[in-house]
Amino acid sequence: MDFPTExxxxxxxxxxTSDLDTEVAGxxxxxxxxxxxxxxxxxxxxxxxGAQIIxxxxxxxxxxxxxxxxxxxxxxxxKPLSGFVKETFELLMLDKLxxxxxxx
Amino acid sequence: xxxxSTPPSILLADGDAHSREVFGSFxxxxxxxxxxxxxxxxxxxxxxxxxxxxxxxxxxxxGVDSLQMLxxxxxxxxxxxxxxxxxDASYDEALSFFRSGATDLLARPIDFLWLERIVQQVVCSRxxxxxERISYGFVTSERTExxxxxxxxxxxxxxxxxxxxRLQAIGALDQHEAIRVRLAVQEAVLNALEHxxxxxxxxxxxxxxxxxxxxxxxxxxxxxxxxxxxxxxIFVTVLYQDGMLEIEVKDEGQGFLNAxxxxxxxxxxxxxxxxxxxxxxxSAVDEVVFGKNGSExxxxxxxxxxxxx
Numbered sequence: 001m002d003f004p005t006e007x008x009x010x011x012x013x014x015x016x017t018s019d020l021d022t023e024v025a026g027x028x029x030x031x032x033x034x035x036x037x038x039x040x041x042x043x044x045x046x047x048x049x050g051a052q053i054i055x056x057x058x059x060x061x062x063x064x065x066x067x068x069x070x071x072x073x074x075x076x077x078x079k080p081l082s083g084f085v086k087e088t089f090e091l092l093m094l095d096k097l098x099x100x101x102x103x104x
Numbered sequence: 105x106x107x108x109s110t111p112p113s114i115l116l117a118d119g120d121a122h123s124r125e126v127f128g129s130f131x132x133x134x135x136x137x138x139x140x141x142x143x144x145x146x147x148x149x150x151x152x153x154x155x156x157x158x159x160x161x162x163x164x165x166x167g168v169d170s171l172q173m174l175x176x177x178x179x180x181x182x183x184x185x186x187x188x189x190x191x192d193a194s195y196d197e198a199l200s201f202f203r204s205g206a207t208d209l210l211a212r213p214i215d216f217l218w219l220e221r222i223v224q225q226v227v228c229s230r231x232x233x234x235x236e237r238i239s240y241g242f243v244t245s246e247r248t249e250x251x252x253x254x255x256x257x258x259x260x261x262x263x264x265x266x267x268x269x270r271l272q273a274i275g276a277l278d279q280h281e282a283i284r285v286r287l288a289v290q291e292a293v294l295n296a297l298e299h300x301x302x303x304x305x306x307x308x309x310x311x312x313x314x315x316x317x318x319x320x321x322x323x324x325x326x327x328x329x330x331x332x333x334x335x336x337x338i339f340v341t342v343l344y345q346d347g348m349l350e351i352e353v354k355d356e357g358q359g360f361l362n363a364x365x366x367x368x369x370x371x372x373x374x375x376x377x378x379x380x381x382x383x384x385x386x387s388a389v390d391e392v393v394f395g396k397n398g399s400e401x402x403x404x405x406x407x408x409x410x411x412x413x
Contacts, residue, residue: 001169001172017172018172018175018176019176019179021287021290023258026321030316030317033316034315034316037316052148052176052179052180053179053180053283053287055287055290055291055294055381055384056291056294056380056381056384057294059380060309060380064309064312064316064318067310068312068316084283088384091383091384091387092380092383092384
């Protein structure tokens with residue numbers, strides 16, 4: 001499983017195309033993130049519209065991305081969320097941590 | 105109309121306009137109910153709106169991972185019968201579709217006699233399940249015990265909980281509650297696997313290794329290959345009685361409440377990568393009770409009272 005990535009200007013976009021609740025999906029996120037990070041991108045946007053479910057495993061992977069960027073004064077953003085993923089982010093107050101990208 | 109005599113309901117997802125017409129004409133001649141969407145990628149949204157006995161979906165879509173698409177649909181609608189429609193699937197591809205949960209694979213050009221036979225078989229089986237669900241309205245208690253190895257848990261992603269589907273079918277749980285209960289159990293099982301049997305410590309998630317992988321993930325992979333860890337079992341007991349759903353998850357570890365706390369002082373702006381499973385569990389059920397230092401957890405969820413039909 002690979003998550004597609006795209007670079008537009010200074011921002012790198014990762015499109016999460018499956019639920020984020022398995023080892024396979026977590027590894028796909030890590031791999032896509034590493035690819036963008038190694039290219040020097042420090043503003044990375046996660047598009048989670050393709051995920052209907054996220055669990056603590058997936059959240060851990062998202063937070064790992066957040067911490068790596070924060071350590072280098074970068075920022076992890078999310079496209080506007082919806083449904084269960086939005087509910088989960090709000091429950092865990094991650095919506096306060098990860099700003100929304102409304103550019104595209 | 106009785107359950108037994110209800111005609112099949114079919115959702116056809118096919119990008120070929122001519123093919124849609126041919127299918128439509130066949131369905132009408134048989135008196136089957138059907139809806140049509142022009143793209144299999146819209147399946148998830150269509151099924152969210154309305155249930156169907158059978159989905160017939162074109163899986164030969166250029167640039168689309170059809171297997172993944174199928175798995176995503178089945179993850180959300182696990183009992184959905186899906187007939188995959190393909191032009192020339194190889195033996196290996198056909199096998200992959202079956203492994204992903206497809207009910208059958210239909211090759212173009214369509215053998216409609218064969219299609220009719222598959223539909224009748226699926227509908228017969230589904231009507232039987234529906235009758236069972238209705239009769240389940242009279243059932244007031246059920247107990248199921250399951251045992252999984254660590255490898256089972258990884259391969260299954262989650263544990264089967266047919267009771268949750270049945271409670272949803274009779275209206276004792278709504279769809280949202282059913283999803284959250286399944287997730288809460290997934291969290292409890294994940295906890296039993298990682299912190300129980302594999303004895304992984306949350307603080308290792310903060311220790312990054314070269315390549316961006318954390319120590320927790322690396323050790324998790326390593327220990328899943330080590331029989332002294334991976335050979336330990338996880339026991340799941342599901343009890344439904346008097347409107348209360350109770351799910352107990354036990355591991356064979358020493359209990360995560362025995363794990364040493366992180367020695368490193370945490371800065372106030374630090375955000376730990378762990379510790380959210382409990383919050384997700386607590387939000388999904390009415391009660392979460394830990395026993396034996398965390399090597400046992402019981403989740404309790406009161407269901408709605410449903411008047412028996």
